[in-house]
Amino acid sequence: MATAAGELGVIGGIAAKFRSCPVxxxxxxxxxxxxxxxxxxxxxxxxxxxxxxGLLVALTRxxxxxxxxxxxxxLVLTAHGINVLLFWIIFFExxxxxxxxxxxxxxxxxxxxxxxxGFGLMVVGxxxxxxAVLQGDSSVMFTSYVPMQASPNFYLGLILFAVGALIGCAxxxxxxxxxxxxxxYEGSVPLVTFxxxxxxxxAVFTIAAGAMxxxxxxxxxxxxxxxxxxxxxxxxxxxxxxSSQQINVSAQVAIWYAIxxxxxxxxxxxxxxxxxxxxxxxxxxxxASAHHLLVEPGLSAEWKVFNTSYAxxxxxxxxxxxxxxxxxxxxxxxxxxxxxxxxxxxxxxxxWDNPAFAGMFLSLVLFGFLGGISGVVLGSEQxxxxxxxxxxxxxxFHGTVVAGTTLAFMAxxxxxxxxxxxxxxxxxxxxxxxxxxxxxxxxxxSLFMMGAGTLGVSRRHWDITFSDALLSFDYPPAxxxxxxxNGIFAILASIGGILYILITVGTVLWGKKVDxxxxxxxxxxxxxxxxxxxxxxxxxxxxxxxxxxxxxxxxIVGVFFVSFVLYYFVNWKYLSELWPMS
Amino acid sequence: xxxxxxxxxxxxxxxxxxxxxxxxVIAFLWGLFMFGMMIYWHIEGxxxxxxxxxxxxxxxxxxxxxxxxxxxxxxxEGDTGIPIVAPPPGxxxxxxxxxxxxxxxxxLEKGQSYRLHISSLDWQHGFSxxxxxxxxxxxPGLEHIITITPRETGVFTVVCNEYCGAGHHxxxxxxxxxxxxxxx
Numbered sequence: 001m002a003t004a005a006g007e008l009g010v011i012g013g014i015a016a017k018f019r020s021c022p023v024x025x026x027x028x029x030x031x032x033x034x035x036x037x038x039x040x041x042x043x044x045x046x047x048x049x050x051x052x053x054g055l056l057v058a059l060t061r062x063x064x065x066x067x068x069x070x071x072x073x074x075l076v077l078t079a080h081g082i083n084v085l086l087f088w089i090i091f092f093e094x095x096x097x098x099x100x101x102x103x104x105x106x107x108x109x110x111x112x113x114x115x116x117x118g119f120g121l122m123v124v125g126x127x128x129x130x131x132a133v134l135q136g137d138s139s140v141m142f143t144s145y146v147p148m149q150a151s152p153n154f155y156l157g158l159i160l161f162a163v164g165a166l167i168g169c170a171x172x173x174x175x176x177x178x179x180x181x182x183x184x185y186e187g188s189v190p191l192v193t194f195x196x197x198x199x200x201x202x203a204v205f206t207i208a209a210g211a212m213x214x215x216x217x218x219x220x221x222x223x224x225x226x227x228x229x230x231x232x233x234x235x236x237x238x239x240x241x242x243s244s245q246q247i248n249v250s251a252q253v254a255i256w257y258a259i260x261x262x263x264x265x266x267x268x269x270x271x272x273x274x275x276x277x278x279x280x281x282x283x284x285x286x287x288a289s290a291h292h293l294l295v296e297p298g299l300s301a302e303w304k305v306f307n308t309s310y311a312x313x314x315x316x317x318x319x320x321x322x323x324x325x326x327x328x329x330x331x332x333x334x335x336x337x338x339x340x341x342x343x344x345x346x347x348x349x350x351x352w353d354n355p356a357f358a359g360m361f362l363s364l365v366l367f368g369f370l371g372g373i374s375g376v377v378l379g380s381e382q383x384x385x386x387x388x389x390x391x392x393x394x395x396x397f398h399g400t401v402v403a404g405t406t407l408a409f410m411a412x413x414x415x416x417x418x419x420x421x422x423x424x425x426x427x428x429x430x431x432x433x434x435x436x437x438x439x440x441x442x443x444x445x446s447l448f449m450m451g452a453g454t455l456g457v458s459r460r461h462w463d464i465t466f467s468d469a470l471l472s473f474d475y476p477p478a479x480x481x482x483x484x485x486n487g488i489f490a491i492l493a494s495i496g497g498i499l500y501i502l503i504t505v506g507t508v509l510w511g512k513k514v515d516x517x518x519x520x521x522x523x524x525x526x527x528x529x530x531x532x533x534x535x536x537x538x539x540x541x542x543x544x545x546x547x548x549x550x551x552x553x554x555x556i557v558g559v560f561f562v563s564f565v566l567y568y569f570v571n572w573k574y575l576s577e578l579w580p581m582s
Numbered sequence: 583x584x585x586x587x588x589x590x591x592x593x594x595x596x597x598x599x600x601x602x603x604x605x606x607v608i609a610f611l612w613g614l615f616m617f618g619m620m621i622y623w624h625i626e627g628x629x630x631x632x633x634x635x636x637x638x639x640x641x642x643x644x645x646x647x648x649x650x651x652x653x654x655x656x657x658x659e660g661d662t663g664i665p666i667v668a669p670p671p672g673x674x675x676x677x678x679x680x681x682x683x684x685x686x687x688x689x690l691e692k693g694q695s696y697r698l699h700i701s702s703l704d705w706q707h708g709f710s711x712x713x714x715x716x717x718x719x720x721x722p723g724l725e726h727i728i729t730i731t732p733r734e735t736g737v738f739t740v741v742c743n744e745y746c747g748a749g750h751h752x753x754x755x756x757x758x759x760x761x762x763x764x765x766x
Contacts, residue, residue, distance in 0.1 A: 024585065071748060104585055141745050145706050147722065148747065187591040191584035230706060230721045257584035268584060269602050271593040295718045297635040297726035305620045313613030320609035324602065381620045382629055388717040389708045389743040456715040458708070458743035462751040466741075469752040470662050470683065473712060473739035550601060557605060561612075568616070572623075579714055580628035580731045 016108035022516035023419060023523065024262075032102035032109035036095045036420055038119060039168075040413075043091035044504055046126070047406070050083030051497045055490055058445070062487030063465060063480050070462040074139040077460060079130065081142030085401060086161070086244075087126045092409050093199065093251050094122075094168040099420070100196030100254065101175035106184040110174030118167030125161030128153050141460060143241065146217065146228045155218035159211065166207045169200045191268055191275065192261070195254025198278040199247045205286050206247060209239030231298050238289035246285040246315075248401060250278065252363065252408040253322050259360040259411055260326070263351060263526045265533075266333035269325050269550075277325070280318035284310040294384035304381045316376060323368050324557045330361075332548040337527040343551045354524040355425075359411025359435035363404050366439060370446045371399030373564050383571050386578065389460075392453025399446035402493070407439050410500050417504070418522035423511030427503055428524070434499045441493025445486055452482035454574075631718070631728070638725040640703045647676035647699075651686050659687045659756060666758070669696060674727075676700075677740075677755065679707040679720045681747065684740045684755020691762045692735050701725045708744030711757065717743060732759040 017030040053076050059067040060076075068076060102109040109115060131153065132138045138150035176197070179185060189197070213236040219225045257274070260266035268274040290307030293299055310316060334346030351357045374396040378387050387393065414431065417423050425431050457464055457479050464479070466472045514522045520531065590596060624630055654669045665686040669675040671694035678685045680703040690696055700709055702722040709718040718726070740755035 070751060074745070074748070074750075145744070148705050185587050187587045188593065190586050191588075231724065254584075261584040266584075270596060270598045271588050272596060273598055273602055273606070293719075295631055297719070297721060297724045300633055301624060301630070305617070305624075309613075309617045309620070312617050317606075317609050317613055320612075321606060324605045328602065376616065380616065382623050382627060382631070385629060385631060385717060386715050388719065389710065390715070390717060456710065456712045456741075458710055458741050460745040460750070461741075461743065464751075466751070466754060469754045470664070471659070471687075471739065471754040471756050473741060473754060476713065548599075550599075554601060561608070565612075572619070575623075575629050576627070578629045578716055579711075579733045581716070582628075582630050582632055582729050 018108075021419065022519040026103055027106045028420075029102045029108045031112035032098050033420060035109065035112065035115050035119065036098050036103075036416075039091045039095035039098070040416065040420075041508070042119075042123060043088050043095065043409075044501060046083050046087035046091060047497070048501045050080055050085075050088055051494065053077075053080035053083065055494045056080075058487050058490030060462070061464075062484055064484060065487065066463075071136070071139070073462045074141075074460075075133060075136060078139050078141050079133045082129055082133070083126075084406075085142060086158075089248055089401070089405060089409075090161075090165050090244075091122065093203075093247060094119075094165065095416075096251050096255070096412075097168060097172040097196055097200055098175075099416075100190075100193045101172050101179070103420075104190050104193050105175070105179040107175055107179035107182065110171050110178050114167060115171040118164040118171065121160050121164030121167065123164075125157045125159070125164060128157030128160065130157075132157060143237065144217075145237075146220070146230055146233045149221055152218055152221045155214050155221055159214050159218060162207045162210050162214070165203065169203050169207075172196070172200050191271065192254045192258045194275055195250055195257065195278055198281050199250035199254065201282050202243060202250060202285060203247045206240050206243040209236055209243065209289075213237045213240065231293075231296060234293060234296065235289055238292045239286070242288040242291055243286055245397070245401060246281060246288065248405040249285075249319065250281055252367070252405045253278070253319075253326070255408045255412045256322075256326050256360055256364060257329070259356050259415065260330050260333065262415060262523065263354060263357050263530065264330060264333040264337065265527075265530045266329040269328045269332065273321060274325050277318040277321035280314050280321075284315035284318075287311065288315075291379045291384075294379075294381050295388045301381065308379045308381055308384075313376075319368075319372060323364075323372070323560065324553060326364055327556050328550050328553040331550045331553045334527065335548055337529045339527075343555060347552055349527075351525040351527065353432050354414070354526065355431045355435050356411045356414040356524060357526075358432075359407050359414070359439065362435055362439035362443075363407040363411060366407070366443045366446070367400060367404030368560055369563065370443060370450075371396060371401075371404050373567055374399060374446075374450055376564075377568060377571050380568075380571075383575055386571070386575060387453060389458065390453035391449040391457045391459050394459050395446050395448070395450030395453050398442060398449060403439060403442035403446055407435060407442065410438065411435060413500070413504060415523060417507045417511065418514045418519065421508055421511070422514040423507045424514055424518065424522045425503060425524070426506045426511050430499055431503050434496055434503065436496075438493055438496025438500065441489050441491075441496050444489025445493060448482045448486040448489060452479050452486065455479040455482065457483070632726070634727040636725045636727075637723060638701060640701065640722055643676075643699075643701045643725055644678060644703055647678045647685070650674065650676045655686075656689065664756075671695065671762075673697070674699060677709075678703060679709065679742070679755075680704050682742070682749035682753035684709070684742070684753070687756040687758065689758040689760060690730075690732050691764070692732050692759050693762060695729050695731045698728045698730050699725055700728065705746045706744050707742050707746050707753070710741040710743040712739050712741050714738060719744060732757075735759045735761055 018027040138154040140150040287307040339346040656668045668689040674697045707720040738757045742753035
């Protein structure tokens with residue numbers, strides 16, 4: 001988006017500086033652009049820190065290496081979870097919200113100064129939490145289950161961070177109101193914005209739940225409240241902890257649609273279906289807290305069954321729908337782009353050299369096959385007995401949050417760099433490999449942790465050889481193999497992660513400037529037809545993809561469904577072999 | 583392109599492709615099936631988590647556990663000093679979770695059912711029976727009573743799988759399962 005040197009746009013009597021994007025023709029509010037940059041940069045810093053800590057965790061849990069001592073391990077594990085799961089992801093999501101509102105709607109950002117206040121609170125909060133953890137007296141894990149107590153600053157930092165994020169959501173909603181009021185777009189908001197709205201609405205619920213539990217817990221840590229009920233804490237805390245992962249799902253699906261739209265000219269198969277799928281998230285994802293309470297004492301079976309299934313699996317239905325409509329949209333677009341032969345020419349000739357596309361597609365596949373299926377299995381009331389608090393749990397969420405969300409965020413970065421930062425990606429050859437390295441690494445981490453979990457290995461555990469325990473125990477040798485493989489794939493993912501950081505930072509600092517002449521090519525390889533028509537032509541038209549035959553998509557969805565059903569029943573078979581209990 | 587408003591303003595009336603509709607129906611029915619599966623298992627399955635739970639003062643729980651242990655004690659586990667408790671089939675038996683041990687060691691008979699009472703005296707713990715792979719959350723102040731029927735003989739370990747501070751990785755316990763009639 002090279003500028004005509006900051007053209008002055010006056011809308012609704014309020015002046016804002018805009019430049020116009022040479023690729024999409026969109027007007028970009030410079031205030032929004034600065035905020036997007038700031039949030040994205042801080043996000044990447046936290047990814048670098050949190051990712052490195054994750055590598056230390058994996059190397060400690062590799063019994064042959066067993067890198068850190070136990071106290072350091074628990075401290076590092078606490079910091080790893082918070083830095084990547086909260087700070088990396090939410091800073092990036094705030095950037096996505098500003099992009100999906102101000103930029104996509106051709107609008108100025110509401111109250112940029114307030115957005116900066118929110119940003120400041122998030123930065124201060126995140127620093128405070130890290131400082132508290134580094135003191136060594138707050139190694140309470142990401143979940144900080146009471147009555148284990150962290151220092152007051154730990155909770156206070158989280159509260160400040162949450163308030164900042166909430167302000168970001170408010171700025172997003174304010175921008176939507178301005179865009180509507182000032183008629184900066186026609187008809188309904190774009191699908192990507194719709195997905196971002198979904199994410200923001202869930203974020204408000206999530207942060208409200210967080211405030212409800214963290215504020216009393218903070219007061220408890222200061223001595224003003226005598227007691228926090230352990231079960232109530234978990235119920236409400238996971239209203240934040242799990243639901244916040246649904247912000248990621250919504251943001252990541254919106255990003256999938258954005259990437260295939262820009263690179264392939266893809267349209268959703270049906271606006272109605274894709275939007276309804278997002279809407280199902282808003283309606284049903286909030287009850288996911290139950291996923292963490294399935295083997296808890298004190299809750300009825302009816303409560304567990306209804307809530308863990310997201311009310312008859314209606315939120316899962318949303319994801320299953322996207323799981324078909326996203327590849328379907330790719331296939332329809334690619335067939336329009338001229339790849340009509342056979343069942344899979346559209347996929348074979350997709351721009352696999354383009355890290356944005358490769359990352360997006362790997363994210364889709366890994367999220368569905370690893371994170372998605374395991375999530376449903378893990379969230380089945382009785383099956384959870386075999387998996388609760390084993391490494392299966394981090395196996396599942398590394399499939400969703402790392403191989404899914406993080407990879408999707410990395411993928412869109414390759415478009416954000418030329419479009420928002422207006423820099424050409426340096427080292428395009430290395431960039432080409434980055435999503436594969438990271439995706440395969442993250443996929444391996446997810447798979448082998450699930451394997452170890454199936455063999456019973458505990459999560460958050462420093463020593464699975466039990467060398468200091470009074471009563472010792474040996475996990476099966478296969479479990480040790482799984483932990484070693486997990487370590488190897490963690491190294492692979494780390495190489496991918498380090499490459500991402502180097503490429504991103506290098507591009508922002510030294511990348512070649514993007515202007516109107518090289519803007520489209522800066523997005524990387526894309527199908528010839530899209531390139532010829534100019535990406536802006538693709539962006540200008542939007543709507544249903546129309547009725548194409550989509551044989552490839554049906555094959556992919558068929559394979560997915562069969563894997564899902566088989567794996568689901570295998571686990572019930574395992575369960576039937578456990579000791580009977582009632 | 584999903585980055586722009588829909589071309590057709592009234593997108594709600596656009597038809598849905600048949601393949602897409604079919605997948606939605608299949609996915610919806612699969613969801614209903616999975617929902618039904620959990621209910622079915624409550625009726626026909628043998629592995630369901632008990633919902634018999636009481637609020638209890640941790641000190642009272644500790645006292646009851648000590649009484650039961652005294653009553654059914656048959657010896658000590660190696661040189662650890664941890665008592666081995668062999669309750670008669672069908673009896674109420676206690677296991678205490680605390681920083682950082684599961685206490686006492688239980689000796690059960692294969693194929694017999696026992697009412698196992700579990701609670702924590704301090705923080706939350708995780709009862710992870712290995713290598714069977716039964717995993718339960720243990721809260722302080724909540725007494726969970728589970729009827730359990732060992733299916734095989736052998737020495738089984740209870741690993742704590744809820745992080746509980748610096749000594750978490752040393753927290754283990756033991757359940758011994760013997761052939762019927764061999765106990766005590």
